[in-house]
Amino acid sequence: MTEATERVDGRRSAGQRGAGAAEGSGTRRAAHGLGMLRPRTRSEAHWAEEQQVIGPGLQAVMLLARLCVAEADGAELTDIDGNRVLDLQGAGGVNSLGHAEPRFTAALAAELRRAPAGAFGSAARLDMTRALRAFLPEGLDRVQLYSGGTEAVEAALRLAKSVTGKHEFLSFWGGFHGKTMGSLALTAGARAGLGPLPPGYFSAPYANCYRCPFRLRPESCGFACVEHARDVIKENSTGALAAIVVEPVQGRSGNVVPPPGYLTALGEVAREFDALLIADEMMTGFGRTGAAFAHQHEAVRPDVLAVGKGMGGGFPVTGVVAGAGTMAAAPFSEPSASSSSFGAFPAACRAVAVTTGVIMTDKLVDNAAQRGREMLDQLADLTELAPLVGDVRGLGLALGIELVADRHTREPAPRSVVQRVYLELLDAGVLVMLGGNTLRLYPPLNVDRDTAGTAVDIIRETLIGFGGVR
Ligand SMILES: Cc1ncc(COP(=O)(O)O)c(C=O)c1O
Incomplete structure (x- = not known):
């Protein structure tokens, strides 16, 4: 069958x-x-x-x-x-405000009546930037918009290459980052029949303590999985590691929550190799985990975030977030190098502005x-x-x-x-x-x-x- x-x-x-x-x-x-x-x-x-x-x-x-x-x-x-059902699927974390939230639908309807098709400067984009300024973590204050999650992840990879001048990536077993070539190479499984994938992508076990591949316990393991990640890089890298890409909570693996300190430890490994830490907060960002961004449960500051899903309350909008210095790296920062057809269309900006606004106002x-x-x-x-x-x-x-x-x-x-x-x-x-x-x-x-x-x-x-x- x-x-x-x-x-x-x-x-x-x-x-x-x-x-x-x-x-x-x-x-x-x-x-x-x-x-x-x-x-x-x-x-x-x-x-x-x-x-x-x-x-x-x-x-x-x-x-x-x-x-x-x-x-x-x-x-x-x-x-x-x-038939009536309670929706706890929420489009995999997209449905942050609940369906048909009145402020969201009113703002979107009004925007669609006046919005031009094009990534012009607009009231919606200005409102979005104001809302994001209040919501984004300190030091991660620049955003570039896209319309799909995998697109934002690809942009994060391009940004890491631009910053470091390197091109290798480490990601994690059980992770999911999308289905285009770079994000697919980061993603565990789902590759059969789709090779060859780009070279220079390695993976290590995630801190999934219920299924620890080392058969250890989190209280006493000394982050053996982080040590192993370090070894994977040493064994595989040609000295060109651009970034470690990690989900603060692994969604597709079943909302696997790593123990406290895991992201911080990965951040240290990234620094050792002069690479960036990219947090793929597509599912976890914009309040989902009970912090504005899931990495904020720890005292770690990733260099780059990939965001989307709940950010637009149901409108297809995603983004890459980084500090101004990071995002200034070329070629990412060159004209047209990080744009996309629908990035920053007014309706998308309005969706982010109203969603972020409601998340803040309603706590x-x-x-x-x-x-x-x-x-x-x-x-x-x-x-x-x-x-x-x-x-x-x-x-x-x-x-x-x-x-x-x-x-x-x-x-x-x-x-x-x-x-x-x-x-x-x-x-x-x-x-x-x-x-x-x-x-x-x-x-x-x-x-x-x-x-x-x-x-x-x-x-x-x-x-x-x-x-x-x-
Ligand atoms: C963590 C994470 N990254 C990237 C993606 C890819 O997003 P999209 O399906 O919009 O391409 C997803 C989608 O579920 C995700 O959960």
Whole structure:
């Protein structure tokens, strides 16, 4: 059976469970009318018609869920059959303000009525620069805009080459940075059939303490993974290391949070090799982890950030951030050398201005920290109560629940089981993101306690009810 058919079959069987699975629940879900309570007839027809034109290779979770959305409001989605679900997928961390946040939609609508197509100076760009000046970390005060995450990562690589005059990069097992050539070479896996990749890219194990490849414990390991990273550079580099590229929390691996001090230690390694530290904060930036930027949980200052996702509240805008001195390096700084067609279009700038403004005004960084802590506490005992759950982790509102076949050996739960859990959760009224064998949760940064609690209840009930691998 191909991967695609396996997914489709998995979805169908859960779809048949749909209405029945949501019946008879005593949870807050029932009170909120969440879940796949109505047959998804219109959704199925809608999806099938779209797929006559849309190419294959869409996001796996979308292919599984086949959710066709009619309306979205805050943390909630309503499909075209009238089923309501809580959206904790949040487009993998994009949905920072919640869907259709009124200030966001009003500002964007007004901007679209007056915006020229072009990267001119504009009121929107001025407002954005003012908002970013207040929000960006000290010393990281220059931004160049793009429209996709991988594009911003590529720009960060070009900037590192410009600053150092070198061209090698170190990245980490389990990391994800995009699908264009440079970012793909940084990304773990997903390369089969796509070679050759550019030379000069090395990788080392990330500080994934639940799955430490050295079988050590974080309290006593002395950052063996950082030592190993140093050795990887020594063994592989031709003396041309331009940068170490790292996610402060690894998203696609299941929101893996490294122990405190990890980024600082990597920063020291970068300095030893006269290279830059690039923090890929695409998912973690703009408040997601309960700090404005995730690296700020430590006393480390990366040289360059790649940002996007939550920065635009749903508008496709990304960026590279660095200090003025760093960004002045040529050729990156030469006319047209770091521009892109859509970079700094007024609608994109307005999206960043309003999103950053709302994050600051509504203190959403603090809300993310607080709600995230509560959710983590409420989910923590699943490692005892749900045989399938091996690890519960997270930082702010980037949470991960890792599913295992066996808690003692930590053997990952098979993909078919992970998919069944995903679909049972959807049936019960919570849409999550997947990353390997981990459920990834990205509620909006302004999620309230009641909504977060409802989602937690549904997740707990579903996972405990699921039992072990079957
Ligand atoms: C950390 C990180 N970097 C880069 C990317 C690539 O972004 P895009 O899919 O917009 O190219 C992603 C996307 O998930 C990401 O999580």
